Amino acid sequence: MKMMYGMLIALTPAVLYSLYAYRLQALLLVLTGILSAVAAEAIYQKVTGKKVTVKDGSAAITGTLLALAVSTSTPLYALGISAAFGIIAGKQLLGGVGKNLFNPALFGRLFYLFVFADSILPWRRPVDMTTAATPLEILRESGEAAAALDVYSVADMFLGRIPGTIGEISALALLLGAGFLIYKKYVRWRIPASILATVLVLSIVAGQNPLFHLFAGSLILGSCFMATDPMTSPRYPKGQLIFGIGIGLIIMSMRWWGWQTPGVYEFTEGTTFAILAMNLAVPYLNSKLKPARKKS
Amino acid sequence: VRLISVLVVMTAVGLGWYVAKTSALVVTFLYMVMVA
Numbered sequence: 001m002k003m004m005y006g007m008l009i010a011l012t013p014a015v016l017y018s019l020y021a022y023r024l025q026a027l028l029l030v031l032t033g034i035l036s037a038v039a040a041e042a043i044y045q046k047v048t049g050k051k052v053t054v055k056d057g058s059a060a061i062t063g064t065l066l067a068l069a070v071s072t073s074t075p076l077y078a079l080g081i082s083a084a085f086g087i088i089a090g091k092q093l094l095g096g097v098g099k100n101l102f103n104p105a106l107f108g109r110l111f112y113l114f115v116f117a118d119s120i121l122p123w124r125r126p127v128d129m130t131t132a133a134t135p136l137e138i139l140r141e142s143g144e145a146a147a148a149l150d151v152y153s154v155a156d157m158f159l160g161r162i163p164g165t166i167g168e169i170s171a172l173a174l175l176l177g178a179g180f181l182i183y184k185k186y187v188r189w190r191i192p193a194s195i196l197a198t199v200l201v202l203s204i205v206a207g208q209n210p211l212f213h214l215f216a217g218s219l220i221l222g223s224c225f226m227a228t229d230p231m232t233s234p235r236y237p238k239g240q241l242i243f244g245i246g247i248g249l250i251i252m253s254m255r256w257w258g259w260q261t262p263g264v265y266e267f268t269e270g271t272t273f274a275i276l277a278m279n280l281a282v283p284y285l286n287s288k289l290k291p292a293r294k295k296s
Numbered sequence: 297v298r299l300i301s302v303l304v305v306m307t308a309v310g311l312g313w314y315v316a317k318t319s320a321l322v323v324t325f326l327y328m329v330m331v332a
Contacts, residue, residue, distance in 0.1 A: 081299070089306065089324070093317050101321055114328040115298045273329060280322065 003230075004057035006186045010177035011064050011225065017173040018068065018166040021126030025072045026166045032076045033067030033083050034060050040084035044092045058097050059087055065105035065225060068167020069218060069272075070112060072124050082112035102279045103232045106222075109272050123163035132163045135216045136255065136269060145208040148216075157215035168218040178224035187228035190240040195223040198248025206252075219251065222271035232279045239285035243278050250274035302328065 018026040041059040045052045054060075063083050070079055086108020091100045113120070122131040133141070135157060138148035152162050160170025168174075181187045196214060203213040213219070227233060227247055234240045254270025305327045310320035 085302075089321065093321065094315070101318060102325065107321075107325070110325065110328050111302065114330055115302065117298075276325060276329075280325075 003186045004061060006181065006184055007061050007225070008057060008064065010180045010186070011061070011068070011167075013173035013176045014068055014167045014170065014221070015064065017160055017170040021160060021169065022072050022124070022129070022166050028076060029070060029072070029074065029079055029166060030064060030067045032079050033063035033065075035063070036080035036083035037063030037066070037087050040087040041092065044088050045096075048092075050096070053096065056097065058091075062086055062091070062105045062108070065167075065221075066108045066112070068221060069105070069109050069165050071120050071165050072129070073119060073122055074112075074116070075119055078112065078116040078119050082108045082116065085111045098231050100231055101283075102276055103226050103229045106226055106272050106276050106279075110276060113272065125163050126160060126169060134163050135212065139212075139216070139255070145203075145212040149209060149212055154209070154211045154215065157212070165218060165221075168221045171215040171220050174220045174224060178220070181224070181228070187224070188230070188233065188240050190237055191228050191233055191244045192223040194241045194244025195219075195227060195248045195251075198245050199252055202248065202252040213252070213255070217255075217269040218271045222275055223247070226271075227275045227278075232282060234282055234285040234289070236286065236289050236291055238291070239282075239289040242285060242289070243281065246278045246281065247271075247274045250277060298330075301330075 015026075015030055018030070037059040038054050042052050042054050044050075045054075066083050066086060067079060070082075086104040086106075089111075090102050090104035090107030091097070094100055123134050123137075124130065125132050133151075135148040135152055138151060139145055142148070156162050158171045160173065162169055178187075178192065182189045182192075196219075199213050199219060200210045203210040223244075227244070234243045251270045251274045254273065302324060306320050306324045309323040310316045313319045
């Protein structure tokens with residue numbers, strides 16, 4: 001319970017920045033995400049005769065995370081349906097908190113990417129709301145991180161002066177929240193650390209600007225707030241490192257694959273797919289990588 | 297149409313397989329990761 005509300009506090013800087021960047025549209029998206037997720041959970045639990053647990057805050061977190069992971073062009077009904085799907089299919093179907101296989105916010109986001117694919121575009125710049133390509137779209141079109149850095153500086157990407165989903169654009173706001181979570185020990189630090197380290201190493205190996213890859217797309221939002229979900233991430237240190245490295249490898253391979261074969265794969269962001277794919281490995285990692293008990 | 301296709305895949309796999317729920321979710325995940 002304490003952790004759930006800690007997570008909501010940690011998301012506050014990103015939510016506030018999205019309100020500054022996208023004004024009323026961001027407010028409507030965040031409210032729709034939260035209300036849809038909470039309502040879906042309460043209705044499902046009422047209908048199935050289970051105890052209503054919306055006060056634990058987990059549905060509100062799912063709704064907030066999903067709202068932060070969509071673009072300003074998203075119709076409110078699309079977000080509402082996706083949040084309800086994420087809660088019911090991704091969480092409640094297997095018995096609720098602690099029994100879910102996938103991160104519900106990401107399961108809802110995958111549903112949104114598939115069902116509402118034609119309502120994602122256009123991307124808009126913060127504040128002036130003009131349409132523009134995201135850094136990863138420029139990377140895909142040109143094949144060079146340098147081309148994207150001609151349009152947006154690393155500082156733009158760090159501070160949030162780039163187009164993208166409403167919650168992913170400001171790395172600074174996200175890192176402030178992530179710092180709070182790690183300081184309070186609400187999340188397992190090895191997971192974001194191993195994801196970000198893998199991305200850094202692979203971008204250096206590829207001869208590309210590592211900071212570009214670190215601040216582009218929803219890498220920080222996904223690695224600090226979604227991959228660290230205690231219910232769908234490994235319990236033990238070794239498993240957490242493998243989980244994080246796996247996510248980093250999938251993200252970078254999708255970014256490379258995306259721009260090396262334009263037209264074959266149009267989504268430039270692999271964070272959603274990477275974390276959901278590694279969620280599937282969690283039961284195995286938990287059972288196989290239990291630390292040996294110390295002999296007394 | 298896409299929404300209905302997700303629900304149909306999920307229901308069909310779940311009922312056919314028939315804690316069916318796990319396989320329905322995994323197959324739905326793989327199905328969505330829908331070539332577009």
